[in-house]
């Protein structure tokens with residue numbers, strides 16, 4: 058299992074972000090910074106020491122990130138944050154140079170992608186996967202039409218934190234390689250109703266779109282009853298529901314045991 062988990066690597070070239078929509082209210086980055094007593098405001102975006110990690114080599118000259126890894130990119134910020142505009146071109150360059158890796162980022166700022174793309178993007182770099190995050194119907198209806206219109210080789214929709222029922226069926230077709238959903242974590246998390254999850258699954262099944270239920274969230278409603286789910290069980294409980302559909306049919310290698318996924322892998 059641990060062996061399979063090792064296909065994933067984190068790369069956070071910058072840290073810190075500004076809140077832009079309801080899903081950001083209890084942002085994981087802010088919660089973690091508070092927990093660790095960070096002296097810098099979470100809203101202040103700064104480059105990290107790992108900025109050029111994809112190009113770092115070991116003493117024996119081999120890459121620090123070996124070929125074939127899925128690199129979760131910018132999960133302690135938003136890759137399309139305006140504050141990072143000056144730094145992003147270098148990241149695109151690193152992604153192009155490391156065409157032997159798969160870079161995967163989620164964004165709530167898909168409306169900025171077009172202006173942030175590098176000149177040689179074309180139909181998209183083959184090794185870059187982009188997840189458009191939506192948390193409610195309003196954000197789905199705003200972001201997903203934009204997402205659908207953009208030249209991206211590998212698209213997924215991240216419906217998280219799910220804070221209400223969402224109908225994404227108008228936006229599902231063969232260009233969407235995966236839909237992943239989950240509830241909100243944290244002490245003040247808004248509840249997530251299993252019926253909303255099942256509805257999303259039905260929408261995906263109807264369109265043949267791979268579907269993943271990645272976490273219950275902290276306050277989970279099932280059959281009208283509210284369950285408070287400790288953080289350590291939120292991923293495994295979702296996994297136990299065993300309602301994933303066609304996961305692994307598309308591009309992203311799917312050999313990991315998702316019960317091992319860390320809090321940061323789906324920051325809300």
Ligand code: SF4
Pocket residue numbers: 074075076077078080081084085086087133134135165324325
């Ligand atoms: S949830 Fe994402 S977009 Fe919102 S503030 Fe946090 S990192 Fe930024």
